[in-house]
Structures are given as C-alpha cells and as structure tokens.
Amino acid sequence: MRASVHRLGMAHPGDLSQLAALFDAGTLDPRHVCAVIGKTEGNGGVNDFTRGYFTLAFSALLAERSGRPRAEILDSVPCVLSGGTEGVLSPHYLVFAREAVEVAPVTGQKRLAIGVAFSPAMPPEQVGCRAHVDLVVAAVQQAMADAGIDDPADVHFVQVKAPCVTAARAQEAAARGAAVLTAESGRSMAYARVAGAFGVALALGDAPAARLTEDAMFRDYDLQSDRASISSGVEVACNEVILLGNSAGWSGDLAIAHRPMADALDIGGVSAVLGDLGLAAAPQLSAADAARIHGVLVKCEPDRRGALRGNRHTMLDDTDINAQRHIRGAVGGLVAGIIGDGRIFVSGGAEHQGPDGGGLIAVIARV
Structure with missing residues (x-):
C-alpha cells in the first residue's frame, strides 16, 4: 500500500x-480518497454549520467523480472538520488517499499508513459515558487493523469525530425514557471529547485501563493520550476515526511523527517533532x-488553572x-x-x- 496526503486551500x-x-489533472484518483481532515472558518461551536457545508460539498464532488453513491461515501470516508481559523490560521483541508501498488516497501523503513473506521450510531444517552468509551476503543482497533498496524507504538495520531447532545436529541431520548449525561450542548461536546480520549488511551495502552473510569473524567489529568485528537459536533451520529501511523508494510515517501506539547508556549516540542x-x-x-x-x-487547551508558566492568563x-478561540489563535x-x-x-x-494545559502536535512530511 502507498499513502498520499494533499493539503488544499x-x-x-x-x-x-x-x-x-x-x-481533472489525473494527479489523484477519486477512488483512492479515504479520509479528510480540515479547518473551516466557522466558530467551532455547536452551531458551526461550516463543517456540514464542507461535508456536503465534498461528498457530492466525490460521488460525482468516483461513481459511488453519496450515502456510501458518507458511511465510509471520514470527513472530520474543525471550525475556527483565528489569527493566521488558513482555511484548508488534508485529503488522505491510499492505493495498492506493486512497489515493495523499503526494508527497515516505515512509511505513512492510514486506517479508518466508524462506530455504530450512538443514542444521545451514551454520549460521554462508558459505552461511548468502549465504542471508540473498538473503532480504534478496527482502524489499526485497516491500516495494517499491529504495534500500537507505530500509531502517531488518532483523530476521532464524536457526536454531541443537542436540545432535540435530548428531547428524543427523554421521550424514550432515557436520560442524557448533560443536555447542555457545549458541555456535551466536552464529555464526548473526553470519552474519545479515554477510548484512544485504552486502545493504544497509553494509560492504565483500571484508572480510565467515568469518575476520572475531568479529574485525573495525568490520564491522557498524546496521540488522541478528539472533536465533537452535531453533524455526526457515530464516532468517525482516522488513524495515522508508520508501517514497514507501506511504501511511498511520507512519514508521520508526533510529540506532546507541554503548554501553549512549548516551541521546543514543535522543533522536536520537526527534528x-x-x-x-x-x-x-x-x-x-x-x-x-x-x-x-x-491539539491545544487553555490552561484550566488560569496561569501559563506562572503568569495569569485571561482566556x-x-x-x-x-477560550477555545483564544487558544487556537x-x-x-x-x-x-x-x-x-x-x-x-x-x-x-x-x-x-x-x-x-498543553496538547500535542503531529507532522506528516516527505522523508
């Protein structure tokens, strides 16, 4: 297999x-497109419909060019968008593609591998709960298998797009006699992100399984995965997973590396991953x-303690x-x-x- 990544404005x-x-140029075969990750110029919140706008346009174009039904594309090609291009950030998207090639992988060298997976659709009462975590674990494991990666150490970045609870979804659950964890949409997005992070940590062995419990959410911040990037939005009903790693079974000239970022000023972490x-x-x-x-x-986070390297911040x-718009910028x-x-x-x-109070950075580059 060989992976390609196109960064487009x-x-x-x-x-x-x-x-x-x-x-049109024949540079990319639409049948090889397997995933998209992008930044749109919305607000990044619950009502950021720029994400759905892009997904609609993308699925329509890919359906037209590949000859596949649009519904099939939506169910098989993860399209993960994050709203908010504050400051110098530029709206863009990464198109991931993979194709079977006859060229043998280079012995002793690992190249970019891509895996994707979808969990079953989730009822709103599962968002942010243990059932949500377990669904992400299974989806990450499926994505690893899809990428042909056996060793979790070869995984460098796992993007999950998770659903959240809206007022309508909360009412639908109540009509069935079910109770959601929270009916506040913004808070629901946060719980979905944490459930996703715990799921990735469990699947990759980044934290002790016995400690990754619901009680530890938003409390034990020593529990984390520096390979997990979780987003949540109204435009999905299941957990969409895009897993990126390096594998000796893949050819091409791309590789990925990642590093944790200790805080919002960790320029050393950025330089290290480039190195x-x-x-x-x-x-x-x-x-x-x-x-x-x-x-x-x-991935980044305004430090919840209100200080950055000993100095107060007002985010x-x-x-x-x-605050999320502050930190993104x-x-x-x-x-x-x-x-x-x-x-x-x-x-x-x-x-x-x-x-x-920090986050992570991953970079894909020609080697």
Whole structure:
C-alpha cells in the first residue's frame, strides 16, 4: 500500500476547486480518497454549520467523480472538520488517499499508513459515558487493523469525530425514557471529547485501563493520550476515526511523527517533532524544508488553572471571546511562525489529550 496526503486551500467552506483540479489533472484518483481532515472558518461551536457545508460539498464532488453513491461515501470516508481559523490560521483541508501498488516497501523503513473506521450510531444517552468509551476503543482497533498496524507504538495520531447532545436529541431520548449525561450542548461536546480520549488511551495502552473510569473524567489529568485528537459536533451520529501511523508494510515517501506539547508556549516540542522528520527550524523552516510538509495537526487547551508558566492568563474569563478561540489563535500563531505556513489544523478542547494545559502536535512530511 502507498499513502498520499494533499493539503488544499479553500476560498469558502464549500470550495472544493483545488481537489477538483487534482482529479481533472489525473494527479489523484477519486477512488483512492479515504479520509479528510480540515479547518473551516466557522466558530467551532455547536452551531458551526461550516463543517456540514464542507461535508456536503465534498461528498457530492466525490460521488460525482468516483461513481459511488453519496450515502456510501458518507458511511465510509471520514470527513472530520474543525471550525475556527483565528489569527493566521488558513482555511484548508488534508485529503488522505491510499492505493495498492506493486512497489515493495523499503526494508527497515516505515512509511505513512492510514486506517479508518466508524462506530455504530450512538443514542444521545451514551454520549460521554462508558459505552461511548468502549465504542471508540473498538473503532480504534478496527482502524489499526485497516491500516495494517499491529504495534500500537507505530500509531502517531488518532483523530476521532464524536457526536454531541443537542436540545432535540435530548428531547428524543427523554421521550424514550432515557436520560442524557448533560443536555447542555457545549458541555456535551466536552464529555464526548473526553470519552474519545479515554477510548484512544485504552486502545493504544497509553494509560492504565483500571484508572480510565467515568469518575476520572475531568479529574485525573495525568490520564491522557498524546496521540488522541478528539472533536465533537452535531453533524455526526457515530464516532468517525482516522488513524495515522508508520508501517514497514507501506511504501511511498511520507512519514508521520508526533510529540506532546507541554503548554501553549512549548516551541521546543514543535522543533522536536520537526527534528524527528529531519527538518530543522532555525528558528523558522527554510522554504525547502517547509515544502516537504504535507500536514500539521495540533491539539491545544487553555490552561484550566488560569496561569501559563506562572503568569495569569485571561482566556477563561473573557465573556466576549470563547477560550477555545483564544487558544487556537495563540497556538496556531506559534506553530505557523515556525513552519512558515498558516495551513495548520489546530483544534481546541484537548481534555486528556496530551499534557494538562498543553496538547500535542503531529507532522506528516516527505522523508
């Protein structure tokens, strides 16, 4: 197998012109597209419909070009969008593709491997609960098998898009005599992220299974996975999983590396992950090295203790701008300054995803 990753810009959330151009030129076969991760210019909240707008446009284009029914594409090609391109962040999307090739993998070298999976649809009363965690565990294991990865150590990034509870979904559950964990949509998204993070940690062995309980959610922040990136939204009803790692069974010229980010100022963590791929930031990547990068994926979180390296921050107390928008802009600026490119996937809400008050970074590059 061989993986490819195309990083494409967009003029608006429904703009797929760059992807269409790849199809037209024969550079990318639409039948090989297996997943998408992208940043849209919405607010990132419950009512951020830019994510659904992009998904609609993407599935329509892929259906047209591949000859597959749109419903089949929606059920088999994860399309994970994160809203919010604050500051220097640029709206863009990563198109992941894989194809069977006759070229043998290089002995002793591991290359980018991609796996995808979908959990069964979840009733709203399961969001954020143990049943949610277990569904993510099973989906991550399925994605590993889909990627042909046996060793969890070879997994570097797991993106999960989880459903959340809306007012309508809460009412539907109540009509059946079921109770949701929380009917507040924003809080539901947070619980979904934590359930996803616990599921990834369990599947990959990143934390002791006995400690990954519902009681530990939002309490024991030592429990985390620095390979988990979890988003939640109204546009999905199941858990969509995109798993990225390196495998000796794959060929091509791409590889992925990841590092935890200790906090929002951890420039060292960014430089370290670049170094893992043979890229040197001094202090910014050269144009030649920057051109080797095919994707940058970041999770971040405003420190819940209200201080950053001993100094007070006001992100949590700003009633005008949501804290997640603050942190996306801040960390996005830091990483973009090093990479020299604003096309960075930066997602907030990193509870139990990387160190408390920090997060993670993963980079895909030509090696």
